[in-house]
Amino acid sequence: MFTGIITAVGQIKSTQPKGDGLHLVVEVPDGYLDDVALGDSIAIQGACMTATNFEGNTFALDISRESLNKTIGLDKTGPVNLEKALRLNDRLGGHLVSGHVDGVGKVTHFSQVANDAYGSWLLRIEAPKSLAGFLAYKGSIVVNGVSLTVNKTADSASACVVDINLIPHTLQSTTLGMLRQGDAVNLEVDLIARYVARMLETQAK
Template identity: 55%
Template sequence: MFTGIIQSVGAITQTNPVGADVHLSIASEALNMSDVKLGDSIAVNGVCLTVVNMSASHFEAHVSEETLSVTVGLNMTHPVNLEKALRLSDRLGGHLVSGHVDGVGKVLKFESLGECWQLDIRAPHAISKYISIKGSICVNGVSLTVNKISGDDFSINLIPHTLENTTLKSLSEGSTVNLEVDQIARYVERMTQWSTEDTATLNQIKKDNQASPEMQGQSS
């Protein structure tokens, strides 16, 4: 679990194909690796990856074909946002992020608004329903607040600090980004589906139980 507060910017320095998978080497000089051990999770541009080899200034991760098929930016050498897994004692400065990307978005506009920048992104239609005004969304691992929504498109304002400390400053029109929606929205949808679609099933189970000889014997 992560928070979407980027701890450092690193770089994928090597990508070695392993069948349909990829083995990555990631430079992480600015990330404190003293409390990281093999098997720990680190979010790379919003994707939760497992550390399989490491030193004080780099780590390696194996990326499966499945992960490559639903994300962008893990099969090339370039700067990436890094965040170590959340500890229960840490402050939750952003929002709860799983590192499981929901879809790939496309940058529609990235322009200056004084000292801030406006970032407009088109999300895949399948996940647009989970994006709400003033809600949280994770873009390439960065926890951000949605300001406007129009259909599948949403808008975000980026402050100078975010631009200076993440890779988002390198985005441009047409760039693709990893998106993860707020987990709470998914849980709410699931609970709503359960209450509306399965009420009849639950009622039928109750009727069947009441009509069964075993239940009748217990009630006599």
């Protein structure tokens, strides 16, 4: 379980084929792995992975073909958002996050908000239509592992478009500041919304 509060930005240093998936080596800041043990979970770009080896400031993991098919940004080298698994005595600064990516969205707009004294940016994402029922005004969404608040939703026949405002701190401390129009992003809907939808579905039968 995670919170969507990024604890470090790391770098995927290498990717090597392993079975039908990949073996990744991820470099992290000094001291980041001090309290991490073999088999612990670390979310990478919002996807929960298991640490299988440590060497210096790097950890290794194996990612299956299924995970690669359901996510984006885990099959190549480059910067990634990291979050270690939640401990029972940790602050819940974001919201409850499972680390299971529900779909891949597309950035359709990303620019600084005009005349905003705080320097906020507007991020607009086109989410899969299948996620529309879980996305609501002032609800939570995870984008590449970051817990964010939905400021607006708009449904179309093929997608659900969500607007999100990002403050400068979020842009500086995560990989979201590197996004560009057209980029694909990993999305996870609110865990509670998913269970509510399931309960309503079963009651309707």
